[in-house]
Amino acid sequence: MSLRPIRSEADYDVALEEVERLWGAKSGTPEGDRLDVLATLIEVYETKHYPMDPPDPIEAIRFRMEQQGLTRKDLEPMIGPRNRVADILNRKRGLSIDMIRHLHEQLGISAEVLIRPSRFDKVA
Known part of the structure; x- marks a missing residue:
């Protein structure tokens, strides 16, 4: 060839x-x-x-947690108290600008990914 x-x-x-x-x-x-x-x-x-859409912000956070061996507790300085971290990861609450800044700075997740709307799963 x-x-x-x-x-x-x-x-x-x-x-x-x-x-x-x-x-x-x-x-x-x-x-x-x-x-x-x-x-x-x-x-x-x-x-x-075959363009790829940027990942969902919550999936990006979970992926980075897995990569770096982080726990939910490790996210508290970036997101807030334990219940807020749970709400974010369970898609019951959106990320604030401050959370986005902290996650970007401390975990290196692209701000472009973090500002995208997360697909909120409906919980019955």
Whole structure:
């Protein structure tokens, strides 16, 4: 396969197969360079054709908690008392601007993600 932009699903499939074949190639070798270029082309194609919505703010907080081994208690300095943390994580209450600032600064979660409306689950 010659290197060229990925313009169709067929091109995309061929590029993925080539990446699979080249996977593990050493950096700085012709195969490694080809792998890098193909990965970049695939990323551009996927960004254009398979855009991903930013995550839900609560899911982002839960994900970061899992990544960093945090408990609900660890969120109290950023969100407030235990019952407020529970309300936020159970989607009974929205994030305030101050909470968003603290979570962004202390957990490194994108402010763009945190300001999005959370999908409030209805509790029966």
